[in-house]
Amino acid sequence: MKSNPVQITSSIFTCPNSLFWNNSDVQIMKENFKEDYFLFFSNNKLTYFNKPIQKAGSIIRKQKKNGLYQWCDVSNAIIELIHIQHVGQGLKITKNQQSIQFFGYVEAWFKDLKKFCIQKKINESYIINNKIGCGSYADVYRVTRKCDGKEFASKIYDKSSDKFDLECIIKELDILRKMDHPNVVQLLETFETQKYIFLITELLAYGSLDDVITQTSFSEEEILKGMYKIIDALSNIHSKGIIHRDIKPENILFRKPNLDDILISDFGLADYYNSEGQYQYQRCGTPGNMAPEILNDQPYDYKIDTYSVGLIFYQMVSFGKSPFIVEDYQETLIKNQLGVIDFSEINVSPQIKALLQQMLETDPQKRCTINDAKSNTLFKKFNRITIKIKRKRIQQDQTVSNNSLRSTSIYQTSSNSPPIPNNSKFKIIGLNTLHSLPNRVRSIDSQLFSSPKSCNSGGNSSKTSCKQRNRNFKINVKNSIYQSMSTTKAI
Numbered sequence: 001m002k003s004n005p006v007q008i009t010s011s012i013f014t015c016p017n018s019l020f021w022n023n024s025d026v027q028i029m030k031e032n033f034k035e036d037y038f039l040f041f042s043n044n045k046l047t048y049f050n051k052p053i054q055k056a057g058s059i060i061r062k063q064k065k066n067g068l069y070q071w072c073d074v075s076n077a078i079i080e081l082i083h084i085q086h087v088g089q090g091l092k093i094t095k096n097q098q099s100i101q102f103f104g105y106v107e108a109w110f111k112d113l114k115k116f117c118i119q120k121k122i123n124e125s126y127i128i129n130n131k132i133g134c135g136s137y138a139d140v141y142r143v144t145r146k147c148d149g150k151e152f153a154s155k156i157y158d159k160s161s162d163k164f165d166l167e168c169i170i171k172e173l174d175i176l177r178k179m180d181h182p183n184v185v186q187l188l189e190t191f192e193t194q195k196y197i198f199l200i201t202e203l204l205a206y207g208s209l210d211d212v213i214t215q216t217s218f219s220e221e222e223i224l225k226g227m228y229k230i231i232d233a234l235s236n237i238h239s240k241g242i243i244h245r246d247i248k249p250e251n252i253l254f255r256k257p258n259l260d261d262i263l264i265s266d267f268g269l270a271d272y273y274n275s276e277g278q279y280q281y282q283r284c285g286t287p288g289n290m291a292p293e294i295l296n297d298q299p300y301d302y303k304i305d306t307y308s309v310g311l312i313f314y315q316m317v318s319f320g321k322s323p324f325i326v327e328d329y330q331e332t333l334i335k336n337q338l339g340v341i342d343f344s345e346i347n348v349s350p351q352i353k354a355l356l357q358q359m360l361e362t363d364p365q366k367r368c369t370i371n372d373a374k375s376n377t378l379f380k381k382f383n384r385i386t387i388k389i390k391r392k393r394i395q396q397d398q399t400v401s402n403n404s405l406r407s408t409s410i411y412q413t414s415s416n417s418p419p420i421p422n423n424s425k426f427k428i429i430g431l432n433t434l435h436s437l438p439n440r441v442r443s444i445d446s447q448l449f450s451s452p453k454s455c456n457s458g459g460n461s462s463k464t465s466c467k468q469r470n471r472n473f474k475i476n477v478k479n480s481i482y483q484s485m486s487t488t489k490a491i
Helices: 107-113 166-177 220-239 303-317 329-338 350-359 370-374 377-383 431-436 443-447
Strands: 034-042 047-056 059-063 069-073 078-084 088-095 098-103 126-133 138-145 151-158 187-192 196-202 252-254 262-264 283-285 410-412
Touching (some): 047 107, 126 151, 166 196, 220 377, 303 370, 350 370
Antiparallel strands (some): 059 069, 088 098, 151 196
């Protein structure tokens, strides 16, 4: 079971100076490992021997003759099915220019490990169809799996683009692989070719909450049901040490046309929690959907997601009306930065209004956590698994708009950006305001100002057209109701 050096095709995930096997202890309980026996070729004996190997998530390990273990984290390793006559089907895993290969009943291992590993030959598995979402950093295509004809979505990154950021791609992949909640989008597998990276996810063809929030009237009971799904999913995300940082109606997608099957998507801006409240890209999110402390350049934590969910809650009970979003981008930013909300404009029960006020508290120290919201008595009934909830079909929006007031994410490289001036001279967006606003270039304006090399969230659309195109972040052309899955990295 010796690891042999091999020559592999060019991969951005290769670390030539790293070893395949690690001798240090791995912090995984023994009972979490699954052991199977496979055939390994012995270079000394020139024959195959049946030997055990263990797997737990992305970790594989083997036992040496002295009883000690060696292990390898196969995340972003190259994985492929192989076949040798008279031996049969096998699995080859290549990492850091070294590889192991073993033979036998490897299908289950391949199915489990392909979520963590990289495959090379996408054309053997999928047919790439039409584009269903576009951005400046990645586009989203509908793809068909050849073995069964099922359709999926693929986010495609161009490795040759000068806006491509490997560090952010690796972080996004790592975060997506940790997602295991039924109301969070799932990464199925990843492919890499000489020029592109393909992230395969389930196809969510029923649009986003933004498509229906102003068209469908929901009762308080139905709203609470949908909000509990979002809050429960976000609680699970936070439990993994991850902050989403771009919760908005456009990133809440439908697996089926009802509030029972909604999912949180788009982890392009997500990051791991930092106890200092400082991040590589400090100011990021979507204007009108952000916590005020982000725009005030203050340290922040998980509670920024609580605030963003509170804004979705507010819009659900007010038939899509946002407390901050207006036609003028600069005014939207100022309103969002101040965080002043008039709760007298919504007609809801006192209990819902009280929870909204806790979630939308401007001071993060006084704001409730997502788990506080989840444990609120309003959601007590939805914790019972046995309850059957009548599903209400939503009206799907078939219209397509070019621009959006609600959907444009921002991503600022500097963590010390100046405050947004409340001054009439900044009402017209131009070069004078470039250093005062979040630095995210969108659409045709991307050639005017440089975007940071960062992994960004996608621009999505709403129903109304923006009268004024802002030069400080990119506005995507919405090609389908599936636009919420795209990021702003373009092919």
